[in-house]
Amino acid sequence: MKGIRKITKKAAKYTKIHKLNKKPxxxxxxxxxxxxxxxxxxxxxxxxxxxxxxxxxxxIFGGMLCSECSRNALKEKIMNK
Known part of the structure; x- marks a missing residue:
């Protein structure tokens, strides 16, 4: 997984790289x-x-379509029968 690099400066005059995970x-x-x-x-x-x-x-269509689109899809399915 690709991460984000964050460079931090330390008090002893050196830098350190921290790798942070990207949010999905x-x-x-x-x-x-x-x-x-x-x-x-x-x-x-x-x-x-x-x-x-x-x-x-x-x-039905949970996790794929929003509630409005799933409602419209069910209406179209019933009308086409």
């Missing part, structure tokens, strides 16, 4: 690009240890 991006809706609510924005290695119910909302 927040998950976005696949159709409109809005930030998803109820989905954690952590690293994938941390998501391995969390339970499935904490990773995404318990509804």
């Amino acid at each position: 991006n927040k998950p976005h809706c696949a159709s409109c690009g809005k930030v998803l609510i109820g989905v954690p924005h952590t690293f994938s290695r941390m998501l391995k240890t969390t339970s499935k119910t904490k990773k995404r909302p318990q509804r």
